[in-house]
Amino acid sequence: MSSSPATIALDAMGGDNGPESVISGAALVLKKHPNLRFQIFGDEARIWPFLDKYPELKAVSSVIHTDKMIRSDEKPSAALRSSKGSSMRMAIESVKEGHAMAVVSAGNTGALMALAKMVLKPLAGIHRPAIASIFPTMKGETIVLDLGANVLVDAENLVQFAVLGSIFAKVHMSLSVPSIGLLNVGSEDVKGPDHVRGAAAILSEIDFPGHYHGFVEGDDITKGTVDVVVSDGYAGNIALKAAEGVGNLAEHLFKKHMLGDPLGILGAMIAFFSLKRLKKNIDPRRYNGGVFLGLNGLCVKSHGGCDALAFSSAVGLAAELCEQNYIERVARHIENLMEQESFLSRDL
Amino acid sequence: MSSSPATIALDAMGGDNGPESVISGAALVLKKHPNLRFQIFGDEARIWPFLDKYPELKAVSSVIHTDKMIRSDEKPSAALRSSKGSSMRMAIESVKEGHAMAVVSAGNTGALMALAKMVLKPLAGIHRPAIASIFPTMKGETIVLDLGANVLVDAENLVQFAVLGSIFAKVHMSLSVPSIGLLNVGSEDVKGPDHVRGAAAILSEIDFPGHYHGFVEGDDITKGTVDVVVSDGYAGNIALKAAEGVGNLAEHLFKKHMLGDPLGILGAMIAFFSLKRLKKNIDPRRYNGGVFLGLNGLCVKSHGGCDALAFSSAVGLAAELCEQNYIERVARHIENLMEQESFLSRDL
Known part of the structure; x- marks a missing residue:
């Protein structure tokens, strides 16, 4: 834990519910x-009324006013050009200037990613950031990255994602040596695209802050086969969305069939607490938060x-990563990675 | 419908439950x-006892004996070399020789795919087969392909998958013009890998037996946004497995929480019929069957x-595709595709 308190910059204007959430x-x-x-x-006229409700929060918060905000439906390229002075950009710049350690926003994903990359810049040695x-x-839980920051990556990028994910798992799950799997179409060595097989070859040789398990398949994510699943952003994003889709379908069908007839409703009422625990167990709000790593x-x-x-889950992730010095730890391990012959000698 | 009865070749020795299922x-x-x-x-000594139970089936079936079978844990390359005379290979060869129109096997996936490609050969003009x-x-239902026959494909392959999937949708869902989406990481035109964007460009121009909807994301599969989702086998396989994984997790958690305390059990008992309908609605056995198309x-x-x-679902798919002349219809449309300038003029 760091001794000085961590400051988190919040974009109050992002998201459908704005400052309230x-x-x-x-x-x-x-x-x-x-x-x-x-x-x-953000807009102080909209922020203060909510902040006044939470005196403890008010006591440790400062409000930086701006009228300007990036709309959620703006194209990232357009948002980027007109981003100066917006709540999202000012929050990111506060991290850049060292006033805050992390920024959390529920705003336009593309704009946030583009602005964060542009303003914060990748850590020394990191070629591509990733979303985890x-x-x-x-x-229990598994960390998956990249969920869409980069469609195309090479083997070296995937190896760096494995380092980024390993430290995340150490922080979030308090693991000493997290296990890492590479997302692929089968567990045999010969299967899959070049960049995935290339990353497997490197991860089998190098010294990094995790244990390389091997290839994993899409269903290994929810099986919990490994602590960290590493993928390019193409397959990772599609897996994430496909998984969300099945979750939504299951909920839809459950409601349709259970609440569609009197006995179903009665059964659901009697099983109320069981269903509540179930809902809590898989509540997407508890898993809200895509962290840009690197x-x-x-x-x-x-x-x-x-x-x-849901917003508190995202801020909670930022808080634990700040408090456990994620960035410094990653920087040290990436430096160590870049010095290893088995990583550098490859023609990637 | 074809007038002459269709014959289906069954590999009785594949799968964990062998001839019984x-x-x-x-x-x-x-x-x-x-x-x-x-x-x-397959092994007639194991087949006849079951067949004797179903006189109607027995009346329309012939049994072709062989002692040899491909084990499910054999590597496809090894299985291929020693496949001669195996139940799986003999069943495929029967289709090749025109004695049967389709083959169904619950055996070794890799061996089945390799043998089917080797023995049956792709249709004229088709560069890569796909699994749907x-x-x-x-x-309702959505058809997804490719689920893993080809990790790497080009734009032209994806366009052919769109044709293969369109005819499948016409047969299975009785649609006159099925809608086709390309699986991608976002719906904007500029996103995604080259082969996916290339396929989008071709599908927007050509005449094919479906309507090109645009890019779709992973969650559009279960939303039912389009009738057919087209993907390379890398993202398609990962999406399929990730989806299965969430389904398994949902079932696991439901049982854990509902059947973990007396009120939950009572509620489940009262809602028995609702839960039964729910289970029937998403029963994976109803969706069993990966069809090798092309x-x-x-x-x-x-x-x-x-x-x-579950096995009957797979055979049912084979039956409807046979009865509605899937292969002839695809052959005609692929021929038409290959004659179109907007398909051929591309440097793919």
């Missing part, structure tokens, strides 16, 4: 992480439609 | 498709752990 979410996080401080960027998220599994500063994307609880 | 499954299919005939390949399956969605003959892979109901 952001501020109520931050108040929730403060209960678990009482040493945090916040900078809240936490999935519920049969055994930049000079932490940036967490919250789902746009988040409520306070 | 295969024969009971075939008997189930015969009720819906009374014009079918079967050739059953049916997914349940919010609106070969000179139909080959359907059933899940290895299938029971009779």
Whole structure:
């Protein structure tokens, strides 16, 4: 844990619910992480009324006013050009200037990623940043990255993702040596695209802060076969969305069939607490937060439609990564990686 | 519908449950498709006892004896070398020789795919075959291909998959103009790998037996946004497995929480019929069957752990594709595709 309190910059204007979810979410996080401080960027006329409701949060927060915000439907390229002075950009710049350690926004994903890359810049030695998220599994939780920052990557990028994910797993799951799997179409050595097989060859040889398990398949994510699943952003994004889709379908069908007749409703009422526990167990709000890893500063994307609880999950991720010095630890391991012959000698 | 009865070749020795599931499954299919005939390949000493139970099936089936079978854990390359005279290979060869129109096996997937490609050969003009399956969605069903026959494909291959999938949708869902989406990481035109964007450009121009909808994302599969989702085998396989994984997780958690306390159990008992309908709605056995499309003959892979109901779904797919002349229709459309300037003029 770092001794000085961590400050988190919040874009209050991102997301469908604006300052309300952001501020109520931050108040929730403060209960678990009482040493945090916040900078809240956005329209102060809309921020203060909510902040006044949470005196403890108010005491550790500063509000930085701006009228300008990036709309969620703006194209990232257009948003980037007109981003100066917007709540999202100002929050990111605060991390760049060292006033905050992390930024959390529920705003436009493409704009956030582009701005974070442009303003924060990749860590020395990192070629591509990645987006990581936490999935519920049969055994607990698994971290998956990249979920869409980069469609095309090479073997070396995937190896760096394995380092980024390993430190994340150490922080989030308190593991000493997290196991790492490469997402592929089969577990045999000969299968899959070149960049995935190339990464497997490197990970089998190098010294990095995790244990290389081998290839894993799409269903290994929820089986919890490994602690970290590493993928390019193409397959990773498609797997994430396909998984979300099945979750939504299951919920839809459950409601349709259970709540579609009187006995179903009665059964659901009697099993109320069981269903509540089930819902809590797989509540997507508990897993909200895509963390951009590999930049000079932490940036967490919250789902746009988040409520306070969901936003608090995203801020909670930022808080634990800040408090456990994620960036410094990654920087050290990437430096170590870049010095290893088995990583460097490859013609990638 | 073809006037002469279709014959389906069954590999009785594939799958964990061997001839029992295969024969009971075939008997189930015969009720819906009374014009079918079967050739059953495998150990007759194990086949006859089951066949004797189903006089109607027995009346339209011939048994072709062989002692030899391909084990499910054999490497495809090794299985291929020693495949001669095996039940799987003999069943495929029967399609090649015109004795049967389709082959169904629950055996070794890699061996089945390799043997089917080698023995049946791709249809004229088809560069790569694909594996297609049916997914349940919010609106009904969606066909997804390729689920893993080819990791790497080019734009032209994806366009051919769109043709293969369109005709499948016409047959299975009785649609006149099925809608086709390309699986990608976002719906904007500029996103995604070259082969996916290239296929989008061609599909927007050519005349083919479907309507090109545009890019779709992973969650569009279960949303039912389009009738056919086209992907390379890398992303398609990972999406399929990730989806299966979430389904398994949902079932696991439901049982854990509902059946973990007395009120949950009571609720589940009262809601028994609702839950039964729910289960039927998403029963993976109803969606069992990966169809190899694009070969000179139909080959359907059933899940290895299938029971009779699951195997009957795979055979049912083979039956409807045979009865509606899938292969002839695809051949005609591929010929038409190859004559179109907007397809051929591309440097692919």
